[in-house]
Amino acid sequence: MPALAERLNRVPVAASVQMTIKARALRAEGRNVISLTIGEPNFATPAHAIEAAHQAALRGDTKYPPQDGTLALKQAIQRKFQRDSGLDYALDEICAANGGKQCIYNALMATVDPGDEAVIPVPAWSAYWLMNELVGGKSVLVNCPQNNGFKPRAEDIAAAITPRTKWLILNNPNNPTGAACSADELKAIAEVMRRHPHVWIMSDDMYEHLVFDGFRHATMAQVAPDLKERTVTISGVSKTYAMTGWRIGFAAGPKALIKAMVNMQGQVSAGISTVGQAAAAAALDGPQDGVEEMIAAYKRRRDFVVEALNACPGISCHKPEGAFYVFPNVAGCLGKTTAGGRTIGNDFDFCMALLEEQLVATVHGAAYGMSPYLRVSTATDDASLHEACRRIKAFCDGLR
């Protein structure tokens, strides 16, 4: 075997994979593991989206699609940005990709030269820095502490910017914390960005519809129209419409960037699945009442889980604005010993012990760039969540 390319060494195997492997092994032994590690809705794809895919297949919509997406999907995306955010994009300012992840990958591949920097507020989805480093970029992580609701502070972002900064990557609402910035909070960041005209903004809004308690989602291109010419806004149908497997994400931004992203996609994978595109267009254009039901379920679960976790000795859990995650702090458990005799030195130890002793799988905060925390997904049915919280409580009660 010839040595693999050097670039691959820049990407470690995801830490969370270790948890998944362990959970799978326990399950294979017949143990009743509850997994709270999942990043996808436990709902079904809307029937009208499935029907549209069904019709697309039957009518022979099975040929190579244009690399930037079918006209029908791009038009649906155009209407979505207008409807949801009051953003007007021309069709050549929009592209679709094989999931939101590929939008990010295409954008970074198309723009990052070795040594270019991306400012990434953390906690964050590790894919941002892993992809950035895979393409030769340098990641500059900016801490967003719990006492600020895990939201990036404008002054911290300002301090991280250098002449080599190419991107600021925002994820709003955020995976893993569920934190979402309001329009005013984004405006403060926009002020910083105005002082640094060489920095572009990537706004990953994949969870944009999953916000609670009347919170209104805002996005950079909308609150700072003067920055629209250097902002790419990314979203998709995966989380809003329970369509993770269909692999349809999309991006809107300045024409030159979109063109470069499409050019890159032409080398990576070319066009994306036609049936998936038909389903996505129908989901975007169709009735949205299923989304409301999902939001209500996620809100109910968030409220329950936050309350239950805060009742666990040693855990403090912030109540986030959106997404389907909570990110409890386990600092109060460090240095203690579990009922099974394991010492909790850090959040990874906590996760492993919780899995082994109480059969609840979560992901440790270090995997998202901040310790000592856990990411708990609420994309699981209510009964399982209740039982999981009961077990976490028992686990914490047993700490000495």
Next chain:
Amino acid sequence: MPFIADRLNRISPSQTMAITGKARALKAAGKDVISLSVGEPDFDTPRNVKDAAIRAMEAGETRYTDVPGIPALRKAVAERFRADSGLDYRAEEIIVTSGGKQVIFNAMLCTMNPGDEAIVPSPCWVSYPDIVALAEGTPVIVPCSENNGFKLRPADLEAAITPKTKWFMLNNPCNPTGAAYNAAELKALTDVLMRHPHVWVFTDDIYNKLTYGGFKAATVLEVEPRLKDRTLTMNGVSKSYAMTGWRIGFCGAPLELIRAMDKLQSQSTSHATSIAQWAAVEALSGPQDSVEMMRQTFEKRRDMVVAMLNEAPGLHCLKPEGAFYVYPSVRACFGKTSAGGTKIVDDETFVVALLEETGVAAVHGAAFCYPGYMRISYATDTETLRDACARIQNFCKGLS
């Protein structure tokens, strides 16, 4: 600093832009344009395959799958490799991608360090050298002349190998020439490769079910199993099962390379559309009679097209073994002037004049790193093909 990354400049500017742009403009102006430039079957995806996709979406197969593909598809691929060519791959030695192109992208990005070389016989699909260059490798183009049936001679392969050679890339049958290698021809090449243990073999067999006149295209590991630990065998459902729009490609390769590709793909696109993966399972495992029906139709068209083109003064067309392309020489037309008054100086002026004066769109050979020829796709219905060939004959008769 420029916003667009330097790596984008390594992709060659599209050679086909002028011709496709003109064809589109003529069509928009209401002209009767026949496109012989398409690289996909004109058939619809077989009904049993569509039905499998519809069953999958209704069964809720709409969630994230494993990055390298659903187990059922990886197993079906391994079984298809075994049934077709006697290849011995285990399911874990298979990765499923979003189209065959992503196999090339994954493999090159996973293995090429700056300065590594990949040998690409030409005429070739330009994506091979483009993706090699994108991965910071150096494509080494080895011309394969018409008088050797556009096939690579073992001595030319031997001469192209250097200590920096990482890959030998073979497309069998070949886009754009349709040339294919039988077992004896391929053995002569693998004998060379056996003498150079540092060279890996990338065999793109995506057209290997489409061969004619009793010819059987061999695959590398069939003729030289000892190359197994350094061979990647690529295939997909696009061409054999008329499934271009579903975007499913795959390959078998040594486990270490598959794992590296899995890691890279987890940071670029994740997995191929779940529904399309289920469609591909049916294509590979279900009844195969539609493949034979399409193959027979292609064979009749090939025979007609070759005969009609050879009747056109100034054209010379080999009868290739496979794929759905022919690659006639237009060199005898150089220096002449068309009926419309265009001086034919090279293959590009030939195809542009042909398009403008007859409405027939072909792709000039320079787009395949081998000028002096044009690529004609016969993946179009027989009557249209007959009409197009008659127009080409008239065009050639009008040259003076």
